[in-house]
Amino acid sequence: MRRPRLSLREQPLPGGQPLAFGTGLLIALIVGTVLLLAAGHEPLKIYSRMFEASLGDPDAWAVTINRAVPLGLAGLAVAVAGSMGLWNIGAEGQIMAGAIAAAWVARIGGDWPGIVLITMMLIAALGGGGILALGPALARAKLGVNEIITTLMLNEVAIRLVQWLIHGPWKDPDSYNFPLAPMLPDQARLPTLFSRAHFGLLIAAAVIVIASVAVRYTAWGYELRIAGSSEATARYSGISLSKKVLTVLVLSGAIAGLAGGVELTGTADRLTETISNGFGFAGIIVAALALMRPSGVAVVALLFGAVQIGGQSIQTLGVSSSVSTILQAFVLFGAIGAGVFSRYRVVLDTDARSTNRELSDD
Amino acid sequence: MNQAPSSTNDSTLAVELSDVWKSFPGVTANAGVNLSVRTGTIHALLGENGAGKSTLMNILAGVYRPDRGELKIHGQSHHFRNPADALSAGIGMVHQEFRLIPSFSVAENVVLGSAATVLRTRQVELQVSELAERFGLKVDPSQPLWQLSMGERQKVEILKILWRNAQVLILDEPTTVLTPSEVGELGDILTKMANDGRSIIFISHKLHEVSGICDEATVLRQGKTVASALPIESTGQRELAQLMVGTSASSTDRPSPSTPGAPLLELDGLSALGDRGLEAFSNLTFQVNSGEIVGIAGVAGNGQRELADVIAGLRPSTTGSLLMDGADITTASPQFRFKSGLAYIPEDRLGVGLAPRLSITDNAILRVYRQQRRGPFILAEKALSYCKDIVHRFGVRSADLEGPIAALSGGNLQRLLVGRELDGEPSVVVASQPTRGLDVQGVKAIQELLIQQRDSGVAVIMISEDLDELLTITDRLLVMESGVIRGEFDPRTASRDEVGMAMLSDGQAITDT
Numbered sequence: 001m002r003r004p005r006l007s008l009r010e011q012p013l014p015g016g017q018p019l020a021f022g023t024g025l026l027i028a029l030i031v032g033t034v035l036l037l038a039a040g041h042e043p044l045k046i047y048s049r050m051f052e053a054s055l056g057d058p059d060a061w062a063v064t065i066n067r068a069v070p071l072g073l074a075g076l077a078v079a080v081a082g083s084m085g086l087w088n089i090g091a092e093g094q095i096m097a098g099a100i101a102a103a104w105v106a107r108i109g110g111d112w113p114g115i116v117l118i119t120m121m122l123i124a125a126l127g128g129g130g131i132l133a134l135g136p137a138l139a140r141a142k143l144g145v146n147e148i149i150t151t152l153m154l155n156e157v158a159i160r161l162v163q164w165l166i167h168g169p170w171k172d173p174d175s176y177n178f179p180l181a182p183m184l185p186d187q188a189r190l191p192t193l194f195s196r197a198h199f200g201l202l203i204a205a206a207v208i209v210i211a212s213v214a215v216r217y218t219a220w221g222y223e224l225r226i227a228g229s230s231e232a233t234a235r236y237s238g239i240s241l242s243k244k245v246l247t248v249l250v251l252s253g254a255i256a257g258l259a260g261g262v263e264l265t266g267t268a269d270r271l272t273e274t275i276s277n278g279f280g281f282a283g284i285i286v287a288a289l290a291l292m293r294p295s296g297v298a299v300v301a302l303l304f305g306a307v308q309i310g311g312q313s314i315q316t317l318g319v320s321s322s323v324s325t326i327l328q329a330f331v332l333f334g335a336i337g338a339g340v341f342s343r344y345r346v347v348l349d350t351d352a353r354s355t356n357r358e359l360s361d362d
Numbered sequence: 363m364n365q366a367p368s369s370t371n372d373s374t375l376a377v378e379l380s381d382v383w384k385s386f387p388g389v390t391a392n393a394g395v396n397l398s399v400r401t402g403t404i405h406a407l408l409g410e411n412g413a414g415k416s417t418l419m420n421i422l423a424g425v426y427r428p429d430r431g432e433l434k435i436h437g438q439s440h441h442f443r444n445p446a447d448a449l450s451a452g453i454g455m456v457h458q459e460f461r462l463i464p465s466f467s468v469a470e471n472v473v474l475g476s477a478a479t480v481l482r483t484r485q486v487e488l489q490v491s492e493l494a495e496r497f498g499l500k501v502d503p504s505q506p507l508w509q510l511s512m513g514e515r516q517k518v519e520i521l522k523i524l525w526r527n528a529q530v531l532i533l534d535e536p537t538t539v540l541t542p543s544e545v546g547e548l549g550d551i552l553t554k555m556a557n558d559g560r561s562i563i564f565i566s567h568k569l570h571e572v573s574g575i576c577d578e579a580t581v582l583r584q585g586k587t588v589a590s591a592l593p594i595e596s597t598g599q600r601e602l603a604q605l606m607v608g609t610s611a612s613s614t615d616r617p618s619p620s621t622p623g624a625p626l627l628e629l630d631g632l633s634a635l636g637d638r639g640l641e642a643f644s645n646l647t648f649q650v651n652s653g654e655i656v657g658i659a660g661v662a663g664n665g666q667r668e669l670a671d672v673i674a675g676l677r678p679s680t681t682g683s684l685l686m687d688g689a690d691i692t693t694a695s696p697q698f699r700f701k702s703g704l705a706y707i708p709e710d711r712l713g714v715g716l717a718p719r720l721s722i723t724d725n726a727i728l729r730v731y732r733q734q735r736r737g738p739f740i741l742a743e744k745a746l747s748y749c750k751d752i753v754h755r756f757g758v759r760s761a762d763l764e765g766p767i768a769a770l771s772g773g774n775l776q777r778l779l780v781g782r783e784l785d786g787e788p789s790v791v792v793a794s795q796p797t798r799g800l801d802v803q804g805v806k807a808i809q810e811l812l813i814q815q816r817d818s819g820v821a822v823i824m825i826s827e828d829l830d831e832l833l834t835i836t837d838r839l840l841v842m843e844s845g846v847i848r849g850e851f852d853p854r855t856a857s858r859d860e861v862g863m864a865m866l867s868d869g870q871a872i873t874d875t
Contacts, residue, residue, distance in 0.1 A: 237697070
């Protein structure tokens with residue numbers, strides 16, 4: 001009897017990750033078909049709607065791209081920390097902190113020219129995210145406190161802060177007592193590139209390219225990768241670990257903060273408590289699928305954005321929103337599951353006597 | 363259900379492995395090995411590093427599957443698919459690295475991984491203390507594991523497999539983590555278990571321990587059985603040693619004598635703490651001169667690793683001072699020490715000396731990347747040509763320099779690491795276990811590099827557990843035990859016994875010079 005078993009490849013399969021993502025998509029489609037049929041829908045119609053809404057025409061592309069921008073930046077934030085073996089689970093909160101800081105600049109600079117205002121807002125967003133990450137970064141660098149827990153808990157702090165602001169000091173006096181922040185000034189909106197796709201695409205692309213190059217080709221990134229591979233090796237070669245941890249976590253927070261700033265000036269018209277919209281958590285998935293490589297984040301974010309937009313679009317056809325969430329989950333499961341095969345190969349055992357296995361108890 | 367034993371005298375054999383083959387990419391670890399262990403005996407499995415002992419035992423314990431060969435337990439054929447299969451056939455293994463959870467109690471660690479669905483701690487504690495009592499394994503079942511010494515943790519590992527009712531216990535180099543007195547204690551425990559009808563396979567390459575503890579021995583060399591079921595009592599240690607190393611190994615030519623010059627490294631009253639906050643070594647005073655190799659002999663865990671770390675600047679010293687070429691470097695950073703001419707070949711190649719997930723090139727430039735920059739960027743061509751140079755000069759065999767370092771074999775990893783460290787033209791080299799786990803060619807290559815360094819006037823410290831190696835290539839031999847230098851020997855005249863005695867002396871009845 002030949003039994004299949006997994007055996008570690010000497011080297012990961014080249015191109016294994018795109019293949020894995022494709023397999024994940026396929027598995028999601030198959031599972032989705034079963035689910036949709038069971039719920040009395042026509043899978044083909046639903047799928048073509050998903051495709052049209054996300055990638056069917058330039059307008060659809062624009063919506064997908066606008067979704068991919070915050071996903072990509074949040075994913076990059078997680079991946080930069082991940083290159084050093086650190087887990088920034090706080091991108092969600094850092095996005096809010098970035099949005100708060102950007103909204104604050106918009107409040108004080110309401111009569112500045114657009115380019116100045118937007119630039120200042122985005123710089124403030126970087127700062128806001130960075131400041132929220134500073135506490136966990138210091139605690140990890142100086143005291144060795146686990147950054148996963150501290151960054152995660154600060155998410156809660158950030159969301160309460162937004163809630164307090166829009167219910168309290170920043171509540172719009174003209175909102176008829178609804179808890180809403182005031183609208184941003186008109187010149188605080190990012191220009192659009194085509195259809196509704198805004199300028200954030202270029203910002204995100206630039207930041208991803210810079211970060212990828214920095215991690216891959218600079219001495220700074222080299223030290224980062226050494227430390228991420230083995231702390232002992234970093235210490236051995238005289239790399240200061242605590243300084244590295246501090247800068248990387250703060251940088252990671254700043255990138256997530258930028259996502260909040262771009263989201264505020266790009267798609268939202270005011271600060272809301274749903275501004276981060278789960279992008280920070282989805283960013284963890286994006287980074288994981290990109291194997292923590294900053295260079296892989298862009299493609300994954302785009303595909304993931306398409307899946308999200310497509311999933312949302314089918315709600316108008318009467319498909320429950322849970323179905324789209326389930327589909328997203330299966331893309332992830334499938335991709336991670338299939339990713340195993342880029343690192344392992346299936347071997348058939350030529351073990352003829354494997355059935356003849358008896359135990360000799362007593 | 364049970365098959366009849368294929369022949370009658372099999373019933374006295376607890377384990378019978380015949381014609382076992384196992385290859386890994388690039389190496390044949392076992393090439394037709396035979397092993398027979400009689401029930402109720404302590405059986406030594408001897409052989410040098412790389413002789414195939416661990417592979418064979420991992421096959422017996424269900425971790426690896428043999429490519430070919432037969433495996434019988436108490437006369438019955440088995441094919442293990444995983445360690446659980448082996449365990450249910452009564453075979454348990456204590457690996458060199460313990461698999462225990464520090465925050466769990468002893469009893470919880472014992473149950474861990476078993477099929478027990480409900481954890482009845484009290485009951486397990488009772489069972490564990492009963493077993494412990496019976497075999498003299500003195501541990502408190504309710505104590506958290508992190509409070510235990512390495513010797514006590516080993517007892518927990520043994521209890522773990524006894525609790526699962528193992529009849530055959532495999533101990534993979536169990537004494538490397540033990541103090542000499544603990545070794546004696548382990549011997550008593552094993553004897554009690556053998557008298558209870560259990561069979562023990564004791565992997566070692568330390569003959570003096572084997573002769574004190576074991577009944578019979580099987581010797582492996584280069585993946586083959588060279589002697590099986592030798593009665594220990596009637597076999598001399600010399601004969602065993604010859605079987606292990608082959609005939610000519612003990613008469614290796616010594617390198618030409620050295621011509622020591624001025625002291626390059628001076629330790630004066632140096633002390634440091636170990637990972638557990640206990641004193642690892644204390645008040646060490648010695649010097650290493652230009653053009654000599656000073657060997658540090660000793661059983662692992664007697665402060666050698668910490669000493670190497672302190673010299674390299676990876677661990678702070680608590681007292682004393684360290685001078686290199688006359689300059690005080692007691693508190694200097696590792697990077698400063700390297701720049702001043704200190705090369706360090708750490709015991710953990712992959713994990714300390716080399717970063718596992720990075721490419722060969724990335725690892726090659728670890729010491730020089732700061733000089734290979736333009737602005738913030740590392741110059742890729744410069745890095746690659748530097749790497750090519752190291753690979754070429756030190757004979758690293760590798761297909762893809764941009765490929766992951768983990769694809770290199772142990773010998774090539776060490777050539778790369780040693781090459782990188784020696785490339786900086788150091789004045790002092792600290793080499794910790796530089797030849798451990800390498801094949802014969804690799805060992806020779808590394809030893810020759812160290813001798814070359816010595817001949818060009820470098821001061822070399824070589825820390826090794828391989829006494830024969832130290833006796834062959836060093837110019838002066840210090841023996842470290844319990845963090846103290848127990849003796850200094852001239853390797854040209856010292857006998858193995860004398861040095862061995864100092865290694866195990868516990869500080870008694872040994873006087874210097």
